[in-house]
Amino acid sequence: MTEHPFVESQNLLNQSEVLRQRLDENGYLFFRNLLDHEPLLRVRRQILEICQKQGWLLNGSDIMEGRGRADAYSGYFEFTPVYRDIQLLEDFHALPHHPKIVNTLAAVLGGAIFPHPRNISRITLPDSLKMTTPPHQDYVFIQGTRRVYTVWFPLNDCPRPLGGLGIAAGTHRLGILPTKNAEGTGGLCTDIDETKQEWHTGDFHLGDVIVFNALTVHKAYHNTTKDTLRLSCDFRYQLANEPLVWDTIRPHMQLHSWETIYANWKADTYKYYWHNYSLQVVPGVHPAQVPADVQ
Numbered sequence: 001m002t003e004h005p006f007v008e009s010q011n012l013l014n015q016s017e018v019l020r021q022r023l024d025e026n027g028y029l030f031f032r033n034l035l036d037h038e039p040l041l042r043v044r045r046q047i048l049e050i051c052q053k054q055g056w057l058l059n060g061s062d063i064m065e066g067r068g069r070a071d072a073y074s075g076y077f078e079f080t081p082v083y084r085d086i087q088l089l090e091d092f093h094a095l096p097h098h099p100k101i102v103n104t105l106a107a108v109l110g111g112a113i114f115p116h117p118r119n120i121s122r123i124t125l126p127d128s129l130k131m132t133t134p135p136h137q138d139y140v141f142i143q144g145t146r147r148v149y150t151v152w153f154p155l156n157d158c159p160r161p162l163g164g165l166g167i168a169a170g171t172h173r174l175g176i177l178p179t180k181n182a183e184g185t186g187g188l189c190t191d192i193d194e195t196k197q198e199w200h201t202g203d204f205h206l207g208d209v210i211v212f213n214a215l216t217v218h219k220a221y222h223n224t225t226k227d228t229l230r231l232s233c234d235f236r237y238q239l240a241n242e243p244l245v246w247d248t249i250r251p252h253m254q255l256h257s258w259e260t261i262y263a264n265w266k267a268d269t270y271k272y273y274w275h276n277y278s279l280q281v282v283p284g285v286h287p288a289q290v291p292a293d294v295q
């Protein structure tokens with residue numbers, strides 16, 4: 001297994017052709033300090049307030065430190081009360097529309113961008129090795145088009161011990177790979193030899209963003225801290241004229257209807273925004289049933 005620091009692309013933001021070539025070559029783009037901190041910290045605070053209400057934070061700690069209990073949840077049923085409240089947050093659902101993300105992707109992909117509304121936030125517990133996201137391709141979970149891109153960023157500095165991401169550079173060129181059942185988020189992993197990949201990784205700082213193709217194999221690292229929660233977001237984007245499946249326009253995990261999610265929002269800007277697009281919706285299948293390309 002070889003490891004390589006992320007190739008940084010923030011100096012190429014006004015050179016979309018070079019960015020496109022780099023994305024085609026490595027399967028990802030990493031930008032330092034792309035996003036202003038204020039909206040990220042606002043969402044961080046709101047998520048941590050929900051965690052605190054649920055008793056997940058360590059007593060007496062400053063809320064923004066995100067110091068949490070390693071045993072805060074042990075499965076879906078204990079996780080959902082918190083995630084249900086996160087999915088109601090207007091500021092969380094506004095983040096994927098950040099102009100720096102949308103404009104960068106529009107320039108790189110060369111057309112109008114559709115941000116998926118199925119927004120995901122993650123809370124990874126300290127010392128929770130079994131929950132770490134295994135190596136996988138997002139395509140099997142998203143489907144629709146192979147030209148769909150994940151934008152991932154942490155909601156605070158995320159040095160390696162807090163569990164950042166690793167990208168198996170160039171794996172998007174291998175097509176859809178076979179999957180197998182696995183422990184950890186998603187429950188499925190790509191059936192590849194991890195030790196033979198060139199893993200690109202590094203410490204994330206607040207505001208850093210990684211963008212990768214849905215066929216790029218990636219994984220999380222263990223949160224090995226004793227008492228710190230790792231908070232992150234993953235949002236998905238594609239060209240508006242490419243196909244997508246119905247689940248893409250449903251709330252993540254479908255814990256609420258959109259109507260419930262919108263009930264207390266102050267602004268209408270992002271409510272049902274996909275009605276303004278002529279989307280091409282195609283059928284999807286269970287992730288385990290997505291056929292691999294013939295290798």
Ligand SMILES: O=C(O)CCC(=O)C(=O)O
Nearest residue numbers: 122133138150152220234
């Ligand atoms: O944050 C994680 O643990 C996994 C993120 C991921 O796999 C993704 O964004 O597709």
